[in-house]
Amino acid sequence: xxxxxxxxxxxxxxxxxxxxxxxxxxxxxxxxxxxxxxxxxxxxxxxxxxxxxxxxxxxxxxxxxxxxxxxxxxxxxxxxxxxxxxxxxxxxxxxxxxxxxxxxxxxxxxxxxxxxxxxxxxxxxxxxxxxxxxxxxxxxxxxxxxxxxxxxxxxxxxxxxxxxxxxxxxxxxxxxxxxxxxxxxxxxxxxxxxxxxxxxxxxxxxxxxxxxxxxxxxxxxxxxxxxxxxxxxxxxxxxxxxxxxxxxxxxxxxxxxxxxxxxxxxxxxxxxxxxxxxxxxxxxxxxxxxxxxxxxxxxxxxxxxxxxxxxxxxxxxxxxxxxxxxxxxxxxxxxxxxxxxxxxxxxxxx
Ligand code: FA5
Numbered sequence: 001x002x003x004x005x006x007x008x009x010x011x012x013x014x015x016x017x018x019x020x021x022x023x024x025x026x027x028x029x030x031x032x033x034x035x036x037x038x039x040x041x042x043x044x045x046x047x048x049x050x051x052x053x054x055x056x057x058x059x060x061x062x063x064x065x066x067x068x069x070x071x072x073x074x075x076x077x078x079x080x081x082x083x084x085x086x087x088x089x090x091x092x093x094x095x096x097x098x099x100x101x102x103x104x105x106x107x108x109x110x111x112x113x114x115x116x117x118x119x120x121x122x123x124x125x126x127x128x129x130x131x132x133x134x135x136x137x138x139x140x141x142x143x144x145x146x147x148x149x150x151x152x153x154x155x156x157x158x159x160x161x162x163x164x165x166x167x168x169x170x171x172x173x174x175x176x177x178x179x180x181x182x183x184x185x186x187x188x189x190x191x192x193x194x195x196x197x198x199x200x201x202x203x204x205x206x207x208x209x210x211x212x213x214x215x216x217x218x219x220x221x222x223x224x225x226x227x228x229x230x231x232x233x234x235x236x237x238x239x240x241x242x243x244x245x246x247x248x249x250x251x252x253x254x255x256x257x258x259x260x261x262x263x264x265x266x267x268x269x270x271x272x273x274x275x276x277x278x279x280x281x282x283x284x285x286x287x288x289x290x291x292x293x294x295x296x297x298x299x300x301x302x303x304x305x306x307x308x309x310x311x312x313x314x315x316x317x318x319x320x321x322x323x324x325x326x327x328x329x330x331x332x333x334x335x336x337x338x339x340x341x342x343x344x345x346x347x348x349x350x
Pocket of ligand 1: 157172173209287290291314318320
């Protein structure tokens, strides 16, 4: 068989194979086998050295034609197989837009965080700074700097988790205020701050007490601060959280770090002050403690109490949230039952 016949036979055999091949990987193999350096066409062309001068160009050009035809056939088949592959993929990935959608559950801040965020926003708007501090605290800052020396009977008001004699879980966020007062440079302006955060007490958990809860305490120190400034601020807090019609009243109380001290009631947001089950028929609800900063507290922080004075207040966002949303058990906040927590949509916030 001469070389042309061998090439013709090779061509038809290869074309048959190319036509029937079904996958892209296989057609690539065929291309490499047929047209590669070790392939049959190259093999046949090697025999050309034995041909006469006249025959060589004729067989050479015939071989090139065969190679071109096979290359084109392989390219066409590859293209077709590629189209079939894409069509199959599209068929598999077809989306039925008529199927009902899957609703994605979106999280939200915890209800207590929502109350804290609302208070932070309010105070930032009034030019206060929001200050964080350690939850594991020194007795010195939690009590002594707050005018509560060791063995002071008022320490009993805040039953404490001690870690060592000197280290404890903070029972209030006041120590953050002591730390800030110590550092404050009054030549740069007054001190206006709130300290939100978690606090801990050895209280037995019940409907209104938790051994871990939250506080937002506030402090303003400047020259000429009066009780009227305190009352105006408390009024604004009550209206921000409980509604624009709320009134407040101050009752005398006792805290070691303020003098005078007051307990603050807000007019009942449920009945408007007429008396209902929320306010136990009194028309008022007790919401926080406050007072004018005790001179001892200022002195211990290195502030001249004959020049500077101020007010402080402390509230419990847990209790605020209970009142605002009618939750009758504080423990609900800490059970982390999504069905309970998801009721308090941030959209509904004032
Ligand atoms: C204080 O902790 C004072 N440091 C607040 C203060 C600051 C008064 C500055 C004056 C000037 P009291 O122990 O009352 O005060 O706690 C403040 C608030 O924390 C309470 O009004 C109450 O809302 C909340 N609270 C107290 N104990 C618990 C508890 N076990 N569980 C949940 N909330 C509590």
